[in-house]
Amino acid sequence: MTAEAAKKPPAHPSGDKRFKLLEVAMKRHQFRQDALIEVLHAAQELFGYLELDLLLFIARHLKLPPSRVYGVATFYHFFTLKPQGKHTCVVCTGTACFVKGADALLAAVSKQASVASGATTTDGELSLLTARCLGACGIAPAVVLDGKVMGHQDAATLLSELKGRLPDGTLGPA
Numbered sequence: 405m406t407a408e409a410a411k412k413p414p415a416h417p418s419g420d421k422r423f424k425l426l427e428v429a430m431k432r433h434q435f436r437q438d439a440l441i442e443v444l445h446a447a448q449e450l451f452g453y454l455e456l457d458l459l460l461f462i463a464r465h466l467k468l469p470p471s472r473v474y475g476v477a478t479f480y481h482f483f484t485l486k487p488q489g490k491h492t493c494v495v496c497t498g499t500a501c502f503v504k505g506a507d508a509l510l511a512a513v514s515k516q517a518s519v520a521s522g523a524t525t526t527d528g529e530l531s532l533l534t535a536r537c538l539g540a541c542g543i544a545p546a547v548v549l550d551g552k553v554m555g556h557q558d559a560a561t562l563l564s565e566l567k568g569r570l571p572d573g574t575l576g577p578a
């Protein structure tokens with residue numbers, strides 16, 4: 405075994421390929437500790453949410469105390485430690501989106517799907533999340549639906565888009 409290999413933390417015992425992909429993402433950042441936020445983003449994209457086991461895996465690879473990784477993951481709004489629904493709707497509630505009616509979008513989805521912001525519908529179909537600024541203020545109000553950024557949204561457009569993706573029954577009557 406080379407000295408390099410000996411230093412490397414062991415692969416994840418589950419054999420889940422996503423851990424391998426996450427390792428590649430960390431490698432791209434040269435396992436730098438200051439890339440923690442980017443790494444957490446990559447992890448969330450791969451796994452949908454940041455479970456404890458995943459945070460420990462990241463901590464080991466970046467040689468950071470687990471408490472620091474946990475602290476960062478819980479501090480930022482865009483990270484979630486709970487499993488999400490099959491579909492994710494992130495409504496940006498940053499200033500630019502707020503003045504263009506983001507609160508109405510949030511209220512419309514929340515009411516129709518009977519789900520609070522930050523929660524998942526009881527059938528596990530839809531998670532409704534908020535972001536502080538998606539960096540797309542020019543197309544406010546912006547929403548990310550299943551990873552796709554959509555600008556200039558209004559409640560009717562967003563609800564009809566959701567209706568096309570969700571099974572009957574997840575959204576209540578208009």
Ligand code: FES
Nearest residue numbers: 496498501540541
């Ligand atoms: S405030 Fe919504 S994208 Fe910036």
